[in-house]
Amino acid sequence: MNISDLTDDEVAAIPSFIIEEIDTFGKEISRLRKGEIPEEKFKRFRLQNGIYGQRQKEDFMVRVKIPQGTLDHKQMRLLADIGERFSNGIAHASSRQDIQFHYVKLENVPAIMKLLAGKGLTTREACGNTVRNVTACYLAGICPEESFDVSPYARLTTSYLLRNQVCQGLPRKFKIAFSGCAKDCALAPINDIGAIAVTKGVNGRKLNGFKIYIAGGLGPHPRVARLLVDFIPAEELIPLSEAILRVFDQYGERRNRSRARMKFLLEKIGFDELKKRIMDEFRVVMDSRKWDLSLPSGDTPPNYLGSLPDPTMVTGNGDPYFYTWYKTNVISQKQSGYSAVHIRLVLGDITTGQLRSLANITAKYAHGSMKVTQQQNFLMRWVLNKDVYPLYKELKELGLASAGAGRMTDIQSCPGAETCNLGLTSSRQLAAAIGKKFANNQDDQDAELEEIKIKVSGCPNSCGHHHIADIGFHGVAKKMDGRLVPHYQLHLGGGVGDGRAEIADSNIKLPAKNIPEAVSGLVSLYKTERSQGELFYQYVNRVGVDHIKDMLEKYLTVPSYTESPDSYRDWGSETEFIVKLGAGECAGGVVDLIEECLMSGAREASRASFLFEAGQFDESIRWIERAIISISKGMLVPFGIETEVEGEILREFQDKIIDKSIVSWRVEPLYTEYGKPSMRNKIGEMTELAKILAEESQDAYSKLDANFRFKTNKKVDQKEEDNKPMERKIDACLDLKGVSCPYNFVRTKLKLEEMDSGQLLQIIIDDGEPYQNVPKSVLNEGHKILEEEKVEDKHYRIVIEKA
Structure with a gap:
């Protein structure tokens, strides 16, 4: 399968710059294989293009961005073809409404990218330090409670920010979500920007706008987003988003990756100061251009006429299994006569055969459109009520008619240690074991019980959203009886939605093999002790985690290895548990640090030029000096030089970079005149030299070899390290x-x-x-x-x- 599998019109529709990007990716793979570029440098490049490494070194995960989770039936067929040809026959739905393929060979990635481009899809910026897939409520446009359809605004945000220079080198990843009402199906409080639709009466007319939340996120240090503004007119959404990104880009942490998300910037400078900087930048952005961006269309089918003349009730011909499925998987749209149907994907997986057949069914029953949900399921919208039962029968033949979508047994999980380099435990296997425990104990008459959400992650990073689960788990390792035993940290009472945003409480570690029984005991305790109508999180808040911990005490023990070797194995494993993480991140950190310094310097040089043209010479000099220091620090990283002393930075750059002809002698005046009053007299020359310094440094970095050596004809001296005599023969x-x-x-x-x-x-x-x-x-x-x-x-x- 290659680009020739696309039609002539599809090939012609691919913009030339996208073809160039994909060809560049292929050339970089070739350079990597020849040892011409460091693997760490290529890593950052591939991440920016949506390609993740796996625990299996020769295999990669390809993440396809699905903006707002919207797929058409042609795209679904293509994804099925790609998964069948290049992957392991499984497509995986992610919690950010993407589709992922695992076990892909690197050399096949350019072909996949071209095929995706032919159907209007991309992997670009699905990973890396940029704006990730912009998500939106999967009910947008059909929800009876929405203020208005947010999908056009989410699409506009996607198209405006993709490849936009404002977000190509952020301190860390950045996530944006849109919800249409206070139920908040898109989980706004755990995003860097969360936009919730609201309306406001102005001069007798209804004005669409958004509540904007900022600086939320999960991971090892979860934080709930803070309200920035309670109403921003919809037409000001893009400039405000750009302002937020610019502030994050300028002030976010770049040295310590673990503290680089926007939530940590808020903690560092305080909410009031962060808000002030954002609103100041917002005014600058608003004044910088005319904001007359055209709004894309929503998700309403083009042939929808408003309502059916005779709305039909859903019937199932007395099929009891249908009615069970209907109760949990089907909702009525606000458009009379239509239903939306949840298709439950166990652990977010669907086979490529199922996906291809589902594409045909989608074309038949749902105007050819499908949604990927944040719960790692599919949603088929715009199904005529009279077609719901025939649709159910076809889904049943495909093995895609499992009831319980979004209910207790619909457990969410990240990939875990099966493929992820950071995974400690096999989260998917545990999720399957818990699901199996409750498979035959569903009680669709117990509404409160069915509302329990269980989520599992293989490490503290919370890709499985364990922090916002009623019952959540993340993988840890604990030594018992002299051996490592897979454990999970238990999180209780979290959740987002209906105006609530709470991070789960946690102080209990449970052995992995005891967890299904422990969850069963916990659910039984809840059923026994709850008040009438009390939801699980309300019960946890009332009785407290310590009370629950007392009940779970009996599940904390592990038999000796002699008695039960299986207790020392992870779920799905036949071997003794070990912590086996993927490749270390130090080398990748080298590349991150260099590139972030160079990009910061280039932006600062550009800012200096702008200020010079505006006649603000003193400010221009300040930004020139910032650019010199940023670029110099980045170029000195491969030499292992770390210093914040300006004089040392300037001397080392002169010695290591200019004197060795890594950049040209033309930029030397920047270093000889730095900090002197004479620089102001040469401000025009200095402004141009700062831009030259940025360009030449970037060019030199692009030629950095696999051993982190700059291309030069002169030998670069390395700082000698002190040797200490050792008893052993240490060289x-x-x-x-x-x-x-x-x-x-x-x-x-x-x-x-x-x-x-x-x-x-x-x-x-x-x-x-x-x-x-x-x-x-x-x-x-x-x-x-x-x-x-x-x-x-x-x-x-x-x-x-x-x-």
């Missing part, structure tokens, strides 16, 4: 105490490059993030680790054998 030593990531890895890598194969390097690194990442990154480079020893309580001694 070289590095004392990296106090050196942060990724500089500790850079210095280790540079030292190893000076050594011969088989020689031994000893490094001393700090406990914590350095110890977690540096050894993994060294192993990923192909070297061996011979010894690991904790010393002085806060450091580790690592002995490395050069490959």
